[in-house]
Amino acid sequence: MKKILVTGADGFIGSHLVEELLRRGYQVRAFVLYNSFNSWGWLDHASAELRAQLEVFAGDIRDPHGVRQAMQGCDTVLHLAALIAIPYSYHSPDTYIDTNIKGTLNVLQAARELGGVKVVHTSTSEVYGTAQFVPITESHPLQGQSPYSASKIGADQLAYSFFASFGLPVSIVRPFNTYGPRQSARAVIPTIITQIASGQRVLRLGAVHPTRDFNYVQDTVSGFIAAAESENGIGEVVNLGSSFEISIGDTVALIAEVMGVEVSIETDSQRLRPENSEVERLWASNDKARALFGWQPAFAGHEGLRRGLQHTVAWFTEPGNLAAYKTDRYNI
16 A cells, blocks of 8 residues: 555544554555644644654545545545544534535545545444344444434445445445543543542443443554455445443443442433433444454453553543543533
């Protein structure tokens, strides 16, 4: 590969992905959201050595001209740019259509016009909704239980349509619940850790009975790179999951154990999803990723989750990192 464009490079997963690509010797152009502060998001925290190797393009995924310009000279695009907060999608669903669907269309159109640029498109386990069977394979029905998940279903189908209609080399990677350093406190694991780290022992959370398949960010990143490097995933949807299921409540207990504290939980009604929108159960089958890419999670099972949480806790409890989070406020 000559050069890789990473959209959403300023975000949680995107910044880790950019850093790992650079460490592996790839040429990387990072597409970050334009802002007047000249901020590159989490890439501002990359080492000086890595930043020196990095080419940055500031733009907006909703702008087709900018997307096409950013893709010039690249032969692969890892498309991560998206709005991902589920609660905010109840509030402002229109923005999810513009960013997640129209933004994906812009990426696909540019890749086609520039001559078959390979696209690795980011899906989400949320498109499955509550599991109808477990472990969830790629043939599981799609259920848009939130405006966010509906927008991602639409984006996924657009991505596949450009493979089916135009022969564009598209792979659809479907990560399950990624966690790790830099994640937004909108997500449950950072919410738990930052509340404990700021001294709270009664944690304010939403529903704790649903189950999730948590994946340490290092595993998700290695899955994206495997998809980019392989031709086996063209035209395919591939889960990236640990194939380990744990409830939110048990996750709280494990984090408290790792952090050496005792906690209790208080239900915060504003953190609850509408009843029919809550995804009650997620548990991934990762057989296809193993078969096509030779990918397997390094942080699998209960012990893998514990190790990933230890790394995550260590990062969040650094005073400088914790200070970036407003632990006394809930942000949709």
